[in-house]
Amino acid sequence: MCFNLNRIRPASALLRSIKALSRSQYNLQYQLRFKYEYLEPKRTTKSGGDSAMDGEPKLPWSPFKPCFTFTDAQKELCLKDVNIADIVREKTERKEFFYGIETKPLDGDETACLDFHMFLPQMPEFISVVWTKRFSDAIEEATMARIPNIQMMPCLTPYIPAMIHMTVYKLTQQHLNDFLDLNLNNVLMIRGDHVEEGQEYNYAYEAVKYLRCVRSDMAIAVAGYPEGYTNLQVGPRDKELDMEYMKLKMDSGADFIVTQLCYSGDTIVEFLQDARNAGITAPIMLGILIPESFARYERMAGFSKVFLTPEQLAEVEPIKDDDEAVMNYFIQLSVRNIQQTLAANLGVYGVHFYTLNRFRPVLDIIAELRKLGILSC
Numbered sequence: 001m002c003f004n005l006n007r008i009r010p011a012s013a014l015l016r017s018i019k020a021l022s023r024s025q026y027n028l029q030y031q032l033r034f035k036y037e038y039l040e041p042k043r044t045t046k047s048g049g050d051s052a053m054d055g056e057p058k059l060p061w062s063p064f065k066p067c068f069t070f071t072d073a074q075k076e077l078c079l080k081d082v083n084i085a086d087i088v089r090e091k092t093e094r095k096e097f098f099y100g101i102e103t104k105p106l107d108g109d110e111t112a113c114l115d116f117h118m119f120l121p122q123m124p125e126f127i128s129v130v131w132t133k134r135f136s137d138a139i140e141e142a143t144m145a146r147i148p149n150i151q152m153m154p155c156l157t158p159y160i161p162a163m164i165h166m167t168v169y170k171l172t173q174q175h176l177n178d179f180l181d182l183n184l185n186n187v188l189m190i191r192g193d194h195v196e197e198g199q200e201y202n203y204a205y206e207a208v209k210y211l212r213c214v215r216s217d218m219a220i221a222v223a224g225y226p227e228g229y230t231n232l233q234v235g236p237r238d239k240e241l242d243m244e245y246m247k248l249k250m251d252s253g254a255d256f257i258v259t260q261l262c263y264s265g266d267t268i269v270e271f272l273q274d275a276r277n278a279g280i281t282a283p284i285m286l287g288i289l290i291p292e293s294f295a296r297y298e299r300m301a302g303f304s305k306v307f308l309t310p311e312q313l314a315e316v317e318p319i320k321d322d323d324e325a326v327m328n329y330f331i332q333l334s335v336r337n338i339q340q341t342l343a344a345n346l347g348v349y350g351v352h353f354y355t356l357n358r359f360r361p362v363l364d365i366i367a368e369l370r371k372l373g374i375l376s377c
Helices: 013-039 084-093 133-138 148-156 173-181 204-214 239-251 265-277 294-304 310-319 323-343 360-371
Strands: 098-103 127-129 162-167 186-190 219-224 256-259 284-289 350-354
Touching: 084 219, 084 256, 084 350, 127 148, 148 162, 173 204, 186 204, 204 219, 204 239, 219 239, 239 265, 256 265, 265 284, 265 323, 284 323, 294 323, 310 323, 323 360
Parallel strands: 098 127, 098 350, 127 162, 162 186, 186 219, 219 256, 256 284, 284 350
Antiparallel strands: none
16 A cells, blocks of 8 residues: 555546556656756856756766667657566567666766667667666755666667666655656666665565555566575575565566576576466566676675686686686676576576676677577577
């Protein structure tokens, strides 16, 4: 039950229909507001400073300026913020292999750029936009609409289905309400690595439950952890408890699962089998991240607490000082994990690439998948 009376959805089918019909007009208003509030140059005062609404906080970065190059086919699409859960479900039901990509809006303080031509001939079905601790810190002083990955949405959604990542770190119900006011259709809700004492939501399922209560038509994805909740574990892993948490997120209203970092194909398949045995029938996508060097692998292992198996580490050790060889090792490892996941026949046909805006290894995997006939040319 939602405890925000201002947000209880109309019960009558007529009012729901009216709301659905007005959504396209709302989206247009949002895109116009985005254009003039965030993209157009700000008016200056006589003293030369930025003019702003009274009490509006100063942001730690400039408004987001899009840096995307779309294909001619994308430019002709004119999409209306497509529901990604529908895409994932339909592809899964047809047993068609597909993939999505993750990106981030900023590289340091610079706007990240992305040219979609690199993915031709078979494009990603959707793109997701990462949320960082920096953004969580910023929403305490700025509106949700001013966060760069939120600002990316009107630049992306006419050309490719797009999904926001959001963590519960420092997240309040007011933040969620601000997000809902933007009328975006897709979100990946995760707990995140950071927790602050007294924050309003401690677990992703709590935010999922609220979002689903308010928006029955929103596509909500959640994270799945083949290695378990590594940042929370104290002592031996309790796999049954981990799966209870996973099922709780699904029962709270999530549409599909995207697995998080894992290097072991055996562990991935075991997680998928456990999920199916637990009664989780929703689509699951396999998350893939490719370190470009051994140093980058070690950095990711440091914050994720996810490691290569001892056998894999022994294979990497002789080449760890050769960045190219290490990257190629992780590319081939990822291809094998994708093959093993598909061969397990557990209803997983989608892969989501966590790119960190480093696309070369992703493109190399895609090329390998084409050679194997997994991805059509």
